[in-house]
């Protein structure tokens with residue numbers, strides 16, 4: 375199958391130039407498994423993308439946290455996929471729950487964004503996840519399937535997509551999904567891909583977990599058979615992120 379472990383750091387709306395440089399220095403000095411074992415992608419706010427890209431070690435890569443749904447133009451405040459290409463930014467995070475909830479991004483809009491970014495040659499970390507109410511109502515699998523379907527309807531090639539399962543109730547709350555809870559949803563998402571897209575896509579698409587991942591819980595989560603890595607928020611701003619990258623070795627040990 376060959377799903378390389380993937381560790382993303384979503385810095386969200388945090389940092390000053392000085393703080394960002396400090397994080398990059400910390401990452402550059404870290405001893406981590408080789409690129410053959412783990413793919414590391416960090417996602418600073420737009421304004422810091424050029425700085426981070428120019429200073430970051432070459433074996434780590436950079437992602438934007440969003441981009442516009444189509445070609446740029448008269449869309450005040452937006453950043454287009456073409457601009458990311460122009461800056462040499464290879465990845466973008468799309469459909470993060472904070473954007474879905476706070477900026478009313480619908481499943482369909484996220485699907486369109488994913489398709490457009492891919493069409494421009496940008497690789498996508500596409501996020502899905504249920505709220506606490508949805509989990510308690512027993513609709514977790516239906517919700518993430520619906521979100522994934524909206525993407526699947528718009529794309530034909532999954533090679534450049536990493537699917538991030540981020541339960542909303544676990545984001546920034548310190549309330550991490552148990553390894554069994556994460557595994558269950560990752561398994562269901564892979565099953566959905568197998569039934570609705572193809573067995574090849576199901577076997578090769580990385581499904582990563584996000585939501586209060588830290589240095590203490592990453593190994594057990596990463597050891598789950600359908601967990602192919604992480605999308606890390608708060609802990610990606612700290613030295614602890616290096617420990618999370620090292621969790622990639624659980625797959626080989």
Ligand SMILES: O=C(CO)COP(=O)(O)O
Pocket residue numbers: 384470540544545546547548584585586587605606607608609
């Ligand atoms: O939203 C997340 C990553 O995209 C997760 O955030 P936390 O790791 O801070 O819970």
